[in-house]
Amino acid sequence: MYVYNDYDQQLVNDRVEQFREQTQRYLAGELEESEFLPLRLQNGLYVQRHAPMLRIAIPYGMLSSLQLRKLADIADEYDRSYGHFSTRQNIQLNWPELERVPDILAELATVQMHAIQTSGNCIRNTTTDQFAGVLADEIVDPRPYCELIRQWSTFHPEFAFLPRKFKIAVNSAESTDRAATRVHDIGVQIIRNNAGELGYRIYAGGGLGRTPVIGQVVSEFVPEKHLLTYLEAIVRVYNQHGRRDNKFKARIKILVRAMGIEKFREKVEAEWAHLKDNDSTLTGNEIKRMQAHFSEPDYADLPATDPAVEQLKADSKGFRNWLERNATAHRVPGYTAITLSLKKTGVAPGDITSKQMRAAADLAERYSFGETRVSHFQNLILADVRVSDLPALWEEAKANGFATPNIGTLTDIICCPGGDFCSLANAKSIPIAEQIQRQFDDLDYVYDLGNLDLNISGCMNACGHHHVGNIGILGVDKKGAEFYQISLGGDSGLDASLGKILGPSFNAEEVPSVIEKIINVYVKERTEEEEFIDTVRRIGIQPFKEQVYA
Template sequence: MYQYDEYDQRIVDERVAQFADQTRRYLAGELSEDEFRPLRLQNGLYIQRHAPMLRIAVPYGNLNSKQLRTLGHIARTFDRGYGHITTRQNIQFNWPRLEDVPAILDLLAKVQMHAIQTSGNCIRNVTADPFAGVAADEIVDPRPWCEIVRQWSTFHPEFAFLPRKFKIAVNGAKEDRAVIQIHDIGLDLVRNAAGELGFRVLVGGGLGRTPIIGEEVAAFVPWQQILNYCEAILRVYNLHGRRDNAYKARIKILVKALGVPEFARQVEEEFAHLKDGPSTLTQAEIERVASRFNDPVLSPLEQDAAYRARLAEDKAFAAWARRNVREHRVQGYASVVLSLKPYGVAPGDLTADQFDAVADLADRYAFGEVRSTHEQNIVLASVREADLVALWQDARAIGLATPNIGLLTDIISCPGGDFCALANAKSIPIANAIQDRFDKLDYLFDIGDIEINISGCMNACGHHHVGHIGILGVDKNGEEFYQVTIGGSQGNDAALGKVIGPSFAAAEMPDVISALIDTYVALRHDDERFIDTVRRIGVEPFKTRVYADRQPQRKPAHV
């Protein structure tokens, strides 16, 4: 992964010093609550339900073993022994003390990490495909481009106080695994007819209160100009985005208000001034950044006979390999997904010991590196086939080998009302209740690929709009209810789900999911995924079944 040079390190060290001083002035009463809030948010520090929450940046999901051990140490020393992987590939700690945050940032800086711009109305952590650099369907490795965007957006003096938060994702593969269509800017690496590299630029995607799929603003921006083009977009947004209403302040609202052609025209007008300016990228700069990733040089290996034999004879191993092992672009290697979705655990949580153990797995089997995914799992990008059995056994020993990647229990969930001050309802207990209902592995395999996404409020951190089944926590007269959508999807054919009807009480949710799944199983064609059945037959049959099955709600007896 990317290694800092002295300038990267200096910027992070200077941030640690700056924030330590800001915290000191806040605690001394020199900075008011209102003045400190945006500063701490731009350092990932929220004041939450129980304690501060610190969100640490994991640039496009890349982590090395040294960093994982530091995260384990932080979880053990400053938190209650665990951390949480977010749907934007970052890591959150839910229990640090405000006074300890400067010390935590100092520890992070020593392993080239930080919490810069993980919250606040600024450009957030850039996200990407967790299989970047190793995916068989990759056109161009997005990581150097992500790093270039990361550097450009870090402490950009003009864009630190935007109307609202701003998220950028980069895709470089045939199948988009970075969900670029739901980002403020989605950058799609493409080649034009002449074979030259550039970016298709999408703008105005986002979930939240007003979910919108991003639209193409430029079909092809030459790679040299991409920072100039992004600067043009950000300047138009910074000057003209709404600031009177936080719910209407995202760039998607500006794009909708102006219309795509007019928005694109304003960006082009601004871009004309910036084109070929000093921020124009050079081949030397791309190569310099790319060379700092120090990727292992992988030569094709013979297919491993022992691995294949084990697949044939060991059902449990084969089940894991089928769900959690992915094709690698180099023969003889594979990518492995460690599931952070075992039964009874908050999706995406890792204990301090698991952070250390994952670091050991990375060192032993994966060249010392892992990636966090927006589905809240962990990827070991390059593992020798010959090591897969040993890796599986080691991962099982630490509870990270549940063979459920892409299955019903691989649920995406925000932290919800158990932790988050914004939430209307709890998310994690709903995820756990669904996992309890579907605990038979054979049945899960039979149901096949399906994505359930849960958000505790309409801020949509759990990306419920793009779940095949989306669950949204809502407040009804002070009680927690859940609205269900179906038919959403991420990827190349990203779509927003449709609401099936009135919302449900928490206790009803496992039955609701069962009714949706039963409908699918009854009506599916051979080899048809849940989402494809929904697309073919529409929402109605699912809706009818769910509400027909619904038990009238019993009033609790007075005792």
């Protein structure tokens, strides 16, 4: 993973002291709330329903064991001994005291972490595939390109106060999209052209929230060296023409829709003509320098299978289920990638205790070269586990609450903190997730349903990505009461789509039975080879609507 040089470290240290002084001035009454607001936001600090919330950056989801232990220490010292992994691969603390936030940032800086630009109207944390560098289906490891984007966008003076927040995702897999690039302000798909040259297909204007939109292609092929210059051209056009008079119409998706993709593309290309050979043009040496930070681990020469593992698979249904759902085939023989589930029933999806953070750090050191990954599905990944270590890892994962064998299923729910914490939420999310998990507690039945994404958001800001859930649940307010709107047919992959609203909303008590009725229609109507999203696309939502509202 990327390691700070002296310049990086000094930059982060200076930002800590700058924010410490700003916080002291605010607490002393020398800064108005309106003056402090943009300062705290660009240091990751929100004011939530009950307390401040601090969002800590985890660039493209990479964490060392040292960093994970530091997060555990911070959670114990400054919070309530837990954290929440978000859909942007970051971690959030829900209970810090405002006056102690600079101390938290100082602690983070000692392990090369920060909260810079995790909120505010700036370019946020760049995200990517949680299996980057590990699976055989990717063109190239996307993490060096994510790091180049991170360094370019951090403290970029021209983009510190954009019309609205701005998010970029990078995908390098050829046959799937594990980074949801089509629903980002900019989506970067790494490709090769017919000549075999590396480059990027660039999407723009995607996003969820109040007005969900699937991003459109701005350029079919941008050469490798022009990644940053082309992104800069897009953000410049947005910065010049994006609306600032109405925050609900300020995102780039509104600009692209209003301008039209052809006109938007013309303006980007015109801007790029002035930028394409400037100092941000990537040299071969700079790309190689960044790639060196993500060199291949010291893999051993191992057999692809292990007799003890095969025997345990035959003897233990629990182990077999865990491998079926939580293991992903590795490109290197003798290794596998393991997802540590944070979706145990009765626990808020994405939450992790300080004890679990330390346990995950220990597991990473013993079994995966001391690194963990955070997925936008709010789980942890050990990317490089020896096949022969799987039985021991399974036992330790069970002991620490990480072994729920539900990855990719109905109960692997994406969920925002909702009304339990967020001041913007219209309704609670976490209790709904728990009710659904309890409704579908028969793993054999859940496995029979196959892959199915269920996403829950507590409000239209869509932090739970409900628009692109195969089943999406949105919390809405009805005269002060909490209700839930259901949508079907969303997908965040290569064939991205937005869910269609089923009909009138439901109260909290009705939601689990509504989901069961939806599943019953799927079971009745599906063909042998279809997953849930395929059935919805084939038959439409009308049969589901008829069953639910009968």
